[in-house]
Amino acid sequence: MSSSPLACATCPVRDRAACAALDKGERSDLARLGRHRTLAAGETLFAAGDDNDRCATLVRGALKISASDEEGTERILSLVHPAGFVGELFAPLARFDVVALTNSEVCLFTRHEYEAAVERYPALARALLRRSSEDLFGARSLMAMVGRHSARERVAAFLLAMAEAASDSPCHPAVRFDLPLSRAEMAGLLGLTIETVSRQISALEKCGAIRRKGLRGIELVDAAELGS
Amino acid sequence: MSSSPLACATCPVRDRAACAALDKGERSDLARLGRHRTLAAGETLFAAGDDNDRCATLVRGALKISASDEEGTERILSLVHPAGFVGELFAPLARFDVVALTNSEVCLFTRHEYEAAVERYPALARALLRRSSEDLFGARSLMAMVGRHSARERVAAFLLAMAEAASDSPCHPAVRFDLPLSRAEMAGLLGLTIETVSRQISALEKCGAIRRKGLRGIELVDAAELGS
Protein backbone atom coordinates (compact mmCIF):
# COMPACT_ATOMS: atom_id res chain seq x y z
CA MET A 1 0.00 0.00 0.00
CA SER A 2 1.93 3.07 1.14
CA SER A 3 5.64 3.51 1.76
CA SER A 4 7.67 5.95 3.86
CA PRO A 5 10.91 6.25 5.87
CA LEU A 6 11.32 4.30 9.09
CA ALA A 7 10.52 5.66 12.52
CA CYS A 8 12.22 3.24 14.88
CA ALA A 9 11.57 5.45 17.88
CA THR A 10 7.87 4.60 17.81
CA CYS A 11 8.21 1.06 16.46
CA PRO A 12 6.20 -1.41 18.57
CA VAL A 13 8.70 -4.22 18.00
CA ARG A 14 11.89 -2.22 18.34
CA ASP A 15 13.08 -4.29 21.29
CA ARG A 16 12.06 -7.71 19.94
CA ALA A 17 12.87 -7.69 16.23
CA ALA A 18 16.26 -8.69 14.82
CA CYS A 19 17.35 -5.06 14.64
CA ALA A 20 17.02 -4.79 18.42
CA ALA A 21 20.40 -6.50 18.66
CA LEU A 22 22.05 -3.41 17.15
CA ASP A 23 23.24 -0.42 19.10
CA LYS A 24 21.79 3.01 18.51
CA GLY A 25 24.16 4.10 15.77
CA GLU A 26 24.03 0.82 13.93
CA ARG A 27 20.30 0.76 14.01
CA SER A 28 19.95 4.20 12.56
CA ASP A 29 22.31 3.12 9.79
CA LEU A 30 20.06 0.16 9.10
CA ALA A 31 16.96 2.32 9.35
CA ARG A 32 18.28 4.45 6.53
CA LEU A 33 18.22 1.40 4.27
CA GLY A 34 14.65 0.41 4.95
CA ARG A 35 11.24 1.77 4.23
CA HIS A 36 8.03 1.46 6.17
CA ARG A 37 5.15 -0.01 4.24
CA THR A 38 1.53 -0.83 5.01
CA LEU A 39 -0.27 -3.82 3.55
CA ALA A 40 -3.99 -4.33 3.18
CA ALA A 41 -5.47 -7.65 4.26
CA GLY A 42 -4.97 -10.11 1.43
CA GLU A 43 -2.20 -8.11 -0.21
CA THR A 44 0.80 -10.07 -1.44
CA LEU A 45 4.20 -8.96 -0.16
CA PHE A 46 6.32 -11.53 -2.02
CA ALA A 47 5.23 -14.06 -4.62
CA ALA A 48 6.87 -17.41 -5.31
CA GLY A 49 8.93 -17.30 -8.48
CA ASP A 50 9.56 -13.59 -8.28
CA ASP A 51 13.00 -12.16 -8.11
CA ASN A 52 13.98 -12.47 -4.46
CA ASP A 53 15.28 -8.97 -4.03
CA ARG A 54 13.64 -7.89 -0.79
CA CYS A 55 13.11 -8.94 2.80
CA ALA A 56 11.15 -7.46 5.67
CA THR A 57 10.42 -7.37 9.37
CA LEU A 58 6.77 -7.45 10.39
CA VAL A 59 5.87 -4.54 12.65
CA ARG A 60 2.12 -4.94 13.05
CA GLY A 61 -0.53 -7.35 11.82
CA ALA A 62 -0.02 -10.92 10.61
CA LEU A 63 1.38 -12.61 7.51
CA LYS A 64 1.20 -16.09 6.11
CA ILE A 65 3.91 -17.97 4.24
CA SER A 66 2.37 -20.38 1.78
CA ALA A 67 2.93 -22.56 -1.25
CA SER A 68 0.37 -23.32 -3.92
CA ASP A 69 0.47 -26.47 -5.98
CA GLU A 70 -0.32 -26.59 -9.69
CA GLU A 71 -4.07 -27.05 -9.07
CA GLY A 72 -4.07 -23.84 -7.07
CA THR A 73 -4.77 -25.30 -3.65
CA GLU A 74 -2.87 -23.38 -1.04
CA ARG A 75 -0.81 -24.92 1.72
CA ILE A 76 0.05 -22.52 4.55
CA LEU A 77 3.51 -23.23 5.92
CA SER A 78 3.78 -20.65 8.63
CA LEU A 79 2.10 -17.72 10.29
CA VAL A 80 4.25 -14.67 10.96
CA HIS A 81 3.66 -12.50 13.98
CA PRO A 82 5.02 -9.03 14.73
CA ALA A 83 8.83 -8.92 15.01
CA GLY A 84 9.04 -11.86 12.61
CA PHE A 85 11.38 -11.72 9.67
CA VAL A 86 10.34 -12.77 6.16
CA GLY A 87 12.35 -13.23 3.02
CA GLU A 88 14.98 -15.79 2.18
CA LEU A 89 18.51 -14.47 2.32
CA PHE A 90 20.93 -16.16 -0.08
CA ALA A 91 18.29 -17.44 -2.53
CA PRO A 92 17.98 -15.91 -6.01
CA LEU A 93 14.25 -16.54 -6.36
CA ALA A 94 11.43 -16.38 -3.85
CA ARG A 95 10.13 -19.89 -3.31
CA PHE A 96 7.02 -19.20 -1.26
CA ASP A 97 4.25 -16.63 -1.21
CA VAL A 98 4.08 -14.13 1.63
CA VAL A 99 0.64 -12.56 2.05
CA ALA A 100 -0.93 -10.26 4.64
CA LEU A 101 -3.69 -11.92 6.65
CA THR A 102 -4.82 -8.65 8.18
CA ASN A 103 -3.90 -5.05 7.59
CA SER A 104 -0.21 -5.02 8.38
CA GLU A 105 2.93 -2.90 8.55
CA VAL A 106 6.43 -3.98 7.65
CA CYS A 107 9.94 -2.58 7.42
CA LEU A 108 11.07 -3.40 3.91
CA PHE A 109 14.71 -3.76 2.84
CA THR A 110 16.44 -4.73 -0.34
CA ARG A 111 17.94 -8.16 0.12
CA HIS A 112 21.25 -6.95 -1.19
CA GLU A 113 21.55 -4.18 1.36
CA TYR A 114 20.28 -6.34 4.19
CA GLU A 115 22.83 -9.02 3.42
CA ALA A 116 25.53 -6.37 3.44
CA ALA A 117 24.28 -5.27 6.85
CA VAL A 118 24.47 -8.87 8.06
CA GLU A 119 28.12 -8.87 6.98
CA ARG A 120 28.81 -5.54 8.61
CA TYR A 121 27.03 -6.11 11.92
CA PRO A 122 27.76 -9.49 13.51
CA ALA A 123 25.10 -8.88 16.13
CA LEU A 124 22.50 -8.74 13.35
CA ALA A 125 23.70 -12.05 11.97
CA ARG A 126 23.41 -13.64 15.39
CA ALA A 127 19.95 -12.18 15.96
CA LEU A 128 18.78 -13.53 12.62
CA LEU A 129 20.30 -16.90 13.41
CA ARG A 130 18.34 -16.99 16.62
CA ARG A 131 15.16 -16.05 14.83
CA SER A 132 15.76 -18.54 12.06
CA SER A 133 16.33 -21.28 14.61
CA GLU A 134 13.05 -20.44 16.25
CA ASP A 135 11.28 -20.47 12.91
CA LEU A 136 12.80 -23.85 12.20
CA PHE A 137 11.54 -25.13 15.52
CA GLY A 138 8.12 -23.70 14.76
CA ALA A 139 8.01 -25.34 11.35
CA ARG A 140 9.00 -28.69 12.79
CA SER A 141 6.51 -28.40 15.62
CA LEU A 142 3.75 -27.70 13.12
CA MET A 143 4.83 -30.69 11.09
CA ALA A 144 4.81 -32.94 14.16
CA MET A 145 1.37 -31.62 15.01
CA VAL A 146 -0.24 -31.98 11.58
CA GLY A 147 1.14 -35.43 10.89
CA ARG A 148 -0.50 -38.22 12.87
CA HIS A 149 -3.37 -36.30 14.42
CA SER A 150 -7.06 -36.47 13.67
CA ALA A 151 -8.97 -33.57 12.19
CA ARG A 152 -10.56 -32.92 15.58
CA GLU A 153 -7.21 -32.73 17.34
CA ARG A 154 -5.72 -30.43 14.72
CA VAL A 155 -8.59 -27.97 14.88
CA ALA A 156 -8.64 -28.05 18.67
CA ALA A 157 -4.89 -27.48 18.90
CA PHE A 158 -5.12 -24.67 16.40
CA LEU A 159 -7.90 -22.93 18.31
CA LEU A 160 -5.91 -23.23 21.50
CA ALA A 161 -2.82 -21.83 19.83
CA MET A 162 -4.77 -18.89 18.47
CA ALA A 163 -6.28 -18.27 21.89
CA GLU A 164 -2.80 -18.15 23.36
CA ALA A 165 -1.53 -15.87 20.61
CA ALA A 166 -4.47 -13.54 21.15
CA SER A 167 -3.88 -13.29 24.87
CA ASP A 168 -1.84 -10.50 26.48
CA SER A 169 -0.71 -12.63 29.36
CA PRO A 170 1.90 -15.05 28.07
CA CYS A 171 0.55 -18.19 29.67
CA HIS A 172 -3.21 -18.12 29.81
CA PRO A 173 -5.25 -18.33 26.62
CA ALA A 174 -7.69 -15.56 25.78
CA VAL A 175 -11.28 -16.56 26.51
CA ARG A 176 -12.74 -14.64 23.62
CA PHE A 177 -11.00 -13.77 20.36
CA ASP A 178 -11.41 -13.49 16.61
CA LEU A 179 -9.80 -15.92 14.23
CA PRO A 180 -7.42 -14.10 11.89
CA LEU A 181 -7.87 -16.78 9.24
CA SER A 182 -10.71 -17.75 6.95
CA ARG A 183 -11.90 -21.34 6.89
CA ALA A 184 -9.96 -21.88 3.69
CA GLU A 185 -6.79 -20.63 5.35
CA MET A 186 -7.31 -22.80 8.41
CA ALA A 187 -7.80 -25.76 6.10
CA GLY A 188 -4.61 -24.91 4.25
CA LEU A 189 -2.67 -24.62 7.48
CA LEU A 190 -3.97 -27.83 9.02
CA GLY A 191 -3.92 -29.96 5.89
CA LEU A 192 -7.70 -30.44 5.81
CA THR A 193 -10.59 -29.33 3.63
CA ILE A 194 -12.82 -26.36 4.33
CA GLU A 195 -15.76 -28.64 5.01
CA THR A 196 -13.89 -30.74 7.52
CA VAL A 197 -12.73 -27.66 9.42
CA SER A 198 -16.26 -26.33 9.48
CA ARG A 199 -17.64 -29.64 10.70
CA GLN A 200 -15.06 -29.96 13.44
CA ILE A 201 -15.76 -26.46 14.70
CA SER A 202 -19.46 -27.26 14.71
CA ALA A 203 -18.76 -30.46 16.61
CA LEU A 204 -16.61 -28.65 19.16
CA GLU A 205 -19.43 -26.22 19.72
CA LYS A 206 -21.97 -29.03 20.02
CA CYS A 207 -19.93 -30.80 22.69
CA GLY A 208 -19.57 -27.60 24.67
CA ALA A 209 -15.89 -26.85 24.23
CA ILE A 210 -16.40 -23.54 22.46
CA ARG A 211 -19.09 -21.13 21.37
CA ARG A 212 -19.14 -19.26 18.06
CA LYS A 213 -19.71 -15.52 18.04
CA GLY A 214 -20.37 -14.50 14.48
CA LEU A 215 -18.31 -15.92 11.66
CA ARG A 216 -14.86 -15.55 13.18
CA GLY A 217 -15.45 -14.98 16.87
CA ILE A 218 -14.61 -17.85 19.23
CA GLU A 219 -15.30 -18.12 22.93
CA LEU A 220 -13.53 -20.80 24.94
CA VAL A 221 -15.99 -22.52 27.22
CA ASP A 222 -14.09 -25.63 28.22
CA ALA A 223 -10.41 -25.40 27.34
CA ALA A 224 -9.75 -28.83 28.85
CA GLU A 225 -12.08 -30.34 26.27
CA LEU A 226 -9.76 -28.97 23.59
CA GLY A 227 -7.01 -31.15 24.94
CA SER A 228 -4.98 -28.61 26.86
CA MET B 1 30.51 -45.08 20.06
CA SER B 2 34.12 -43.85 20.10
CA SER B 3 35.46 -40.33 20.60
CA SER B 4 38.75 -38.67 19.64
CA PRO B 5 40.24 -35.29 18.66
CA LEU B 6 39.33 -33.71 15.34
CA ALA B 7 41.33 -34.14 12.18
CA CYS B 8 40.04 -31.38 9.91
CA ALA B 9 42.76 -31.99 7.34
CA THR B 10 41.15 -35.23 6.26
CA CYS B 11 37.54 -34.21 6.91
CA PRO B 12 35.32 -34.98 3.91
CA VAL B 13 33.07 -31.98 4.55
CA ARG B 14 35.76 -29.46 5.47
CA ASP B 15 34.82 -27.17 2.58
CA ARG B 16 31.03 -27.47 2.92
CA ALA B 17 30.27 -27.48 6.64
CA ALA B 18 29.70 -24.32 8.66
CA CYS B 19 33.30 -24.34 9.85
CA ALA B 20 34.47 -23.93 6.24
CA ALA B 21 33.65 -20.24 6.58
CA LEU B 22 36.52 -19.84 9.05
CA ASP B 23 40.11 -19.14 8.12
CA LYS B 24 42.86 -21.57 8.97
CA GLY B 25 43.71 -20.21 12.40
CA GLU B 26 40.09 -19.81 13.45
CA ARG B 27 39.25 -23.29 12.37
CA SER B 28 42.04 -24.85 14.34
CA ASP B 29 40.81 -22.92 17.37
CA LEU B 30 37.34 -24.36 16.83
CA ALA B 31 38.78 -27.82 16.19
CA ARG B 32 40.33 -27.75 19.63
CA LEU B 33 36.86 -27.43 21.14
CA GLY B 34 35.33 -30.38 19.35
CA ARG B 35 35.68 -34.11 19.41
CA HIS B 36 35.20 -36.62 16.65
CA ARG B 37 32.69 -39.34 17.42
CA THR B 38 31.34 -42.35 15.56
CA LEU B 39 27.76 -43.52 15.87
CA ALA B 40 26.39 -46.96 15.09
CA ALA B 41 23.22 -47.21 13.02
CA GLY B 42 20.28 -46.65 15.35
CA GLU B 43 22.34 -44.94 18.04
CA THR B 44 20.83 -41.84 19.62
CA LEU B 45 22.92 -38.68 19.55
CA PHE B 46 20.49 -36.38 21.36
CA ALA B 47 17.19 -37.26 23.01
CA ALA B 48 14.21 -34.95 23.44
CA GLY B 49 13.94 -33.68 26.99
CA ASP B 50 17.61 -34.07 27.71
CA ASP B 51 19.77 -31.20 28.76
CA ASN B 52 20.61 -29.42 25.50
CA ASP B 53 24.32 -29.06 26.16
CA ARG B 54 25.82 -30.23 22.86
CA CYS B 55 25.65 -29.70 19.13
CA ALA B 56 27.35 -31.36 16.19
CA THR B 57 28.26 -31.30 12.53
CA LEU B 58 27.63 -34.49 10.57
CA VAL B 59 30.78 -35.65 8.78
CA ARG B 60 29.69 -38.97 7.32
CA GLY B 61 26.51 -41.05 7.28
CA ALA B 62 22.97 -39.85 7.86
CA LEU B 63 20.87 -38.73 10.82
CA LYS B 64 17.19 -38.25 11.43
CA ILE B 65 15.53 -35.57 13.55
CA SER B 66 12.29 -36.89 14.97
CA ALA B 67 9.57 -36.42 17.55
CA SER B 68 7.61 -39.17 19.22
CA ASP B 69 4.12 -38.64 20.58
CA GLU B 70 2.89 -40.11 23.83
CA GLU B 71 1.85 -43.40 22.18
CA GLY B 72 5.38 -43.82 20.94
CA THR B 73 4.74 -43.42 17.22
CA GLU B 74 7.63 -41.61 15.63
CA ARG B 75 7.34 -38.66 13.28
CA ILE B 76 10.51 -37.90 11.32
CA LEU B 77 10.91 -34.19 10.82
CA SER B 78 14.12 -34.03 8.84
CA LEU B 79 16.95 -36.06 7.40
CA VAL B 80 20.46 -34.74 7.95
CA HIS B 81 23.15 -35.25 5.35
CA PRO B 82 26.92 -34.78 5.69
CA ALA B 83 27.92 -31.18 6.47
CA GLY B 84 24.58 -30.69 8.20
CA PHE B 85 24.44 -29.14 11.64
CA VAL B 86 22.31 -30.57 14.46
CA GLY B 87 21.49 -29.20 17.86
CA GLU B 88 19.44 -26.21 18.85
CA LEU B 89 21.47 -23.21 19.92
CA PHE B 90 19.78 -20.96 22.48
CA ALA B 91 17.37 -23.62 23.84
CA PRO B 92 17.84 -25.04 27.35
CA LEU B 93 16.35 -28.46 26.58
CA ALA B 94 16.55 -30.63 23.47
CA ARG B 95 13.11 -30.78 21.93
CA PHE B 96 13.60 -33.48 19.31
CA ASP B 97 15.45 -36.76 19.04
CA VAL B 98 18.50 -37.02 16.80
CA VAL B 99 19.35 -40.58 15.79
CA ALA B 100 21.85 -42.13 13.38
CA LEU B 101 20.20 -43.84 10.41
CA THR B 102 23.43 -45.48 9.30
CA ASN B 103 26.87 -45.74 10.82
CA SER B 104 27.90 -42.11 11.07
CA GLU B 105 30.61 -39.73 12.18
CA VAL B 106 30.12 -36.33 13.77
CA CYS B 107 32.15 -33.46 15.20
CA LEU B 108 30.71 -32.90 18.63
CA PHE B 109 30.88 -29.62 20.54
CA THR B 110 29.52 -28.37 23.81
CA ARG B 111 26.74 -25.93 23.08
CA HIS B 112 28.24 -23.41 25.44
CA GLU B 113 31.58 -23.35 23.66
CA TYR B 114 30.00 -23.39 20.22
CA GLU B 115 27.83 -20.40 21.10
CA ALA B 116 30.92 -18.61 22.32
CA ALA B 117 32.57 -19.36 18.99
CA VAL B 118 29.54 -17.95 17.18
CA GLU B 119 30.05 -14.75 19.16
CA ARG B 120 33.75 -14.67 18.48
CA TYR B 121 33.70 -15.50 14.77
CA PRO B 122 31.08 -13.58 12.78
CA ALA B 123 31.77 -15.72 9.74
CA LEU B 124 30.62 -18.76 11.69
CA ALA B 125 27.41 -17.00 12.66
CA ARG B 126 26.74 -16.15 9.02
CA ALA B 127 27.51 -19.68 7.88
CA LEU B 128 25.11 -21.10 10.45
CA LEU B 129 22.49 -18.58 9.43
CA ARG B 130 22.80 -19.74 5.87
CA ARG B 131 22.53 -23.37 6.92
CA SER B 132 19.60 -22.68 9.19
CA SER B 133 17.81 -20.87 6.39
CA GLU B 134 18.31 -23.86 4.14
CA ASP B 135 17.03 -26.20 6.83
CA LEU B 136 14.00 -23.98 7.22
CA PHE B 137 13.38 -24.14 3.50
CA GLY B 138 13.78 -27.90 3.62
CA ALA B 139 11.34 -28.25 6.48
CA ARG B 140 8.77 -26.11 4.71
CA SER B 141 9.24 -27.97 1.45
CA LEU B 142 8.64 -31.25 3.24
CA MET B 143 5.55 -29.81 4.83
CA ALA B 144 4.22 -28.62 1.49
CA MET B 145 4.94 -32.06 0.10
CA VAL B 146 3.32 -34.13 2.83
CA GLY B 147 0.22 -32.00 3.17
CA ARG B 148 -2.29 -32.35 0.37
CA HIS B 149 -0.72 -35.24 -1.50
CA SER B 150 -1.87 -38.82 -1.80
CA ALA B 151 0.12 -41.72 -0.41
CA ARG B 152 1.22 -42.60 -3.93
CA GLU B 153 2.54 -39.12 -4.63
CA ARG B 154 4.38 -38.93 -1.33
CA VAL B 155 6.14 -42.23 -1.83
CA ALA B 156 7.00 -41.39 -5.43
CA ALA B 157 8.37 -37.98 -4.50
CA PHE B 158 10.36 -39.51 -1.69
CA LEU B 159 11.92 -42.12 -3.95
CA LEU B 160 12.82 -39.45 -6.45
CA ALA B 161 14.37 -37.31 -3.73
CA MET B 162 16.41 -40.25 -2.49
CA ALA B 163 17.54 -41.03 -6.02
CA GLU B 164 18.72 -37.47 -6.40
CA ALA B 165 20.47 -37.52 -3.04
CA ALA B 166 22.21 -40.76 -3.95
CA SER B 167 23.48 -39.42 -7.25
CA ASP B 168 26.94 -37.92 -7.69
CA SER B 169 25.88 -35.63 -10.49
CA PRO B 170 23.84 -32.82 -9.00
CA CYS B 171 20.97 -32.86 -11.45
CA HIS B 172 20.26 -36.39 -12.62
CA PRO B 173 18.87 -38.96 -10.20
CA ALA B 174 20.77 -42.17 -9.59
CA VAL B 175 19.25 -45.10 -11.46
CA ARG B 176 20.06 -47.63 -8.80
CA PHE B 177 20.45 -46.97 -5.09
CA ASP B 178 19.70 -48.31 -1.62
CA LEU B 179 17.15 -46.70 0.65
CA PRO B 180 18.80 -45.50 3.86
CA LEU B 181 15.50 -45.83 5.72
CA SER B 182 13.42 -48.75 6.90
CA ARG B 183 9.76 -48.91 5.94
CA ALA B 184 8.88 -47.70 9.41
CA GLU B 185 11.11 -44.68 8.99
CA MET B 186 9.72 -43.88 5.57
CA ALA B 187 6.25 -44.09 7.06
CA GLY B 188 7.25 -41.75 9.87
CA LEU B 189 8.73 -39.28 7.42
CA LEU B 190 5.80 -39.28 5.01
CA GLY B 191 3.02 -39.40 7.59
CA LEU B 192 1.78 -42.82 6.53
CA THR B 193 1.73 -46.34 7.97
CA ILE B 194 4.24 -49.06 7.21
CA GLU B 195 1.63 -51.04 5.32
CA THR B 196 0.64 -48.14 3.12
CA VAL B 197 4.26 -47.42 2.22
CA SER B 198 4.81 -51.05 1.38
CA ARG B 199 1.69 -51.19 -0.74
CA GLN B 200 2.59 -48.07 -2.65
CA ILE B 201 6.06 -49.36 -3.41
CA SER B 202 4.55 -52.60 -4.62
CA ALA B 203 2.11 -50.67 -6.77
CA LEU B 204 4.89 -48.55 -8.25
CA GLU B 205 6.73 -51.71 -9.13
CA LYS B 206 3.62 -53.25 -10.63
CA CYS B 207 3.03 -50.26 -12.86
CA GLY B 208 6.60 -50.33 -14.08
CA ALA B 209 7.98 -47.19 -12.50
CA ILE B 210 10.58 -48.94 -10.36
CA ARG B 211 12.04 -52.36 -9.66
CA ARG B 212 12.98 -53.66 -6.22
CA LYS B 213 16.39 -55.21 -5.68
CA GLY B 214 16.36 -56.90 -2.33
CA LEU B 215 14.74 -55.23 0.64
CA ARG B 216 16.20 -51.76 0.26
CA GLY B 217 17.51 -51.62 -3.28
CA ILE B 218 15.57 -49.53 -5.78
CA GLU B 219 16.05 -49.25 -9.52
CA LEU B 220 14.37 -46.45 -11.39
CA VAL B 221 12.78 -47.75 -14.56
CA ASP B 222 10.47 -44.90 -15.50
CA ALA B 223 11.26 -41.72 -13.59
CA ALA B 224 8.52 -39.85 -15.45
CA GLU B 225 5.96 -42.22 -13.96
CA LEU B 226 7.11 -41.03 -10.54
CA GLY B 227 5.97 -37.55 -11.44
CA SER B 228 9.27 -35.89 -12.21
Next chain:
DNA sequence: CGTCGCGTTGAAATCCATCAAACGACGTGG
Protein backbone atom coordinates in the same frame (compact mmCIF):
# COMPACT_ATOMS: atom_id res chain seq x y z
C1' DC C 1 -33.85 -7.69 -5.34
C1' DG C 2 -30.30 -10.54 -7.30
C1' DT C 3 -25.67 -11.93 -7.06
C1' DC C 4 -21.41 -13.12 -4.99
C1' DG C 5 -18.40 -14.81 -1.41
C1' DC C 6 -18.09 -17.43 2.57
C1' DG C 7 -19.69 -20.74 5.72
C1' DT C 8 -22.54 -24.65 7.01
C1' DT C 9 -24.75 -29.08 6.39
C1' DG C 10 -25.92 -33.56 4.07
C1' DA C 11 -25.04 -37.97 1.37
C1' DA C 12 -21.96 -40.78 -1.05
C1' DA C 13 -17.42 -42.26 -2.42
C1' DT C 14 -12.64 -42.90 -1.55
C1' DC C 15 -8.53 -43.53 0.51
C1' DC C 16 -5.95 -44.89 4.22
C1' DA C 17 -5.51 -47.09 8.88
C1' DT C 18 -6.26 -51.06 11.31
C1' DC C 19 -6.31 -55.85 12.18
C1' DA C 20 -4.55 -60.17 10.77
C1' DA C 21 -1.72 -63.58 8.56
C1' DA C 22 2.10 -65.20 5.88
C1' DC C 23 6.56 -64.61 3.85
C1' DG C 24 11.64 -64.02 3.52
C1' DA C 25 16.10 -62.95 5.46
C1' DC C 26 19.05 -63.69 9.16
C1' DG C 27 21.24 -65.51 13.17
C1' DT C 28 21.42 -69.04 16.80
C1' DG C 29 21.76 -73.48 18.36
C1' DG C 30 21.07 -78.19 17.85
Next chain:
DNA sequence: CCACGTCGTTTGATGGATTTCAACGCGACG
Protein backbone atom coordinates in the same frame (compact mmCIF):
# COMPACT_ATOMS: atom_id res chain seq x y z
C1' DC D 1 23.11 -78.61 7.47
C1' DC D 2 18.74 -77.82 9.04
C1' DA D 3 15.21 -76.45 12.58
C1' DC D 4 13.76 -72.53 14.88
C1' DG D 5 12.60 -67.85 16.38
C1' DT D 6 12.85 -63.07 15.42
C1' DC D 7 12.43 -59.03 12.83
C1' DG D 8 11.14 -56.47 8.94
C1' DT D 9 8.30 -56.65 5.00
C1' DT D 10 4.44 -57.91 2.15
C1' DT D 11 -0.32 -58.87 1.24
C1' DG D 12 -5.34 -59.37 2.23
C1' DA D 13 -9.88 -58.00 4.30
C1' DT D 14 -12.43 -54.70 6.75
C1' DG D 15 -13.93 -50.46 8.74
C1' DG D 16 -13.81 -45.67 9.48
C1' DA D 17 -12.47 -40.92 8.87
C1' DT D 18 -12.05 -37.52 5.58
C1' DT D 19 -12.74 -35.96 0.97
C1' DT D 20 -15.74 -35.02 -2.61
C1' DC D 21 -19.91 -33.50 -4.63
C1' DA D 22 -23.96 -30.95 -3.89
C1' DA D 23 -27.30 -27.91 -1.84
C1' DC D 24 -28.54 -24.32 1.24
C1' DG D 25 -28.16 -20.12 4.42
C1' DC D 26 -26.56 -15.70 5.20
C1' DG D 27 -24.60 -11.15 4.95
C1' DA D 28 -22.55 -7.62 1.85
C1' DC D 29 -22.98 -4.93 -1.97
C1' DG D 30 -24.36 -3.11 -6.19
